[in-house]
């Protein structure tokens with residue numbers, strides 16, 4: 390469905406400054422996949438999506454989308470896709486229902502289907518009560534829901550969503566996901582989305598592409614990334630005065646890394662927490678170290694990013710925002 394080779398975008402900002410926004414991304418997406426692109430502010434996510442949706446031309450490299458080359462056949466590409474940009478800001482003085490219906494018609498739906506699809510979307514994105522409001526009067530979150538509805542109205546085979554859930558409250562995030570997953574099922578849609586919500590990428594996408602400084606630095610299922618690149622964390626709380634001995638035992642665990650002893654607690658990373666924990670408790674018992682509590686903490690995608698880059702995704706985002 391998507392195939393890019395060495396896709397690159399440089400922005401020439403001034404005579405002395407060029408931003409290398411995307412540096413040679415090669416990516417393949419199969420029909421029906423749901424791919425989440427993750428990365429800190431300024432990583433190149435939006436720029437990549439904008440090239441794939443033909444809104445900007447690549448500096449070099451190639452991209453085929455739905456069978457067509459984005460550089461030589463942009464019109465064909467556009468006909469196959471839906472795109473919800475980051476902070477799109479649909480329309481102005483139109484009413485919500487008309488805006489959505491109009492979008493459906495522009496995308497080639499007949500009047501009846503356009504009406505039916507808009508009503509479905511108004512309901513599932515909780516826009517029903519707002520249907521007669523002017524677009525310009527909506528709140529940020531309401532407007533975001535309308536943006537998403539606009540991208541979904543013609544049920545495209547390939548959908549690009551740039552931070553669809555940013556700014557939505559938890560209830561509406563859940564509704565949006567319900568809708569996306571249902572649409573995907575119903576129309577066998579392929580979906581590529583960006584998000585800053587790690588939990589979302591983790592639970593919804595079966596594939597996570599991590600981008601940093603314009604490059605893909607990891608690409609796999611969330612589970613595989615976590616197992617390969619982060620590992621489980623064990624937390625062991627011991628009775629006072631036993632910390633040093635407990636730390637020694639922890640260091641001896643197979644594959645133990647990042648051992649940190651603090652207060653009455655030891656933290657360690659291992660490949661397989663549920664296997665390592667009984668081993669550690671057993672060793673403590675044999676050597677007479679009293680264990681007060683023990684716990685396995687499964688890694689998050691943030692741990693994956695931390696491991697790949699030495700930065701936390703949250704910190705990286707905060708820094709990106711501060712710099713922007």
Ligand SMILES: Nc1ncnc2c1ncn2[C@@H]1O[C@H](COP(=O)(O)OP(=O)(O)OP(=O)(O)O)[C@@H](O)[C@H]1O
Nearest residue numbers: 400402408410428429430431432433434435436437
């Ligand atoms: N039109 C432009 N002109 C100059 N630089 C640009 C332009 N568009 C993007 N950039 C730069 O390219 C880099 C990548 O930006 P991009 O918007 O793709 O990041 P992103 O991963 O989508 O970030 P965010 O999470 O903040 O949305 C940034 O350094 C940005 O400042």
Ligand SMILES: [Mg+2]
Nearest residue numbers: 434435436475
């Ligand atoms: Mg972006």
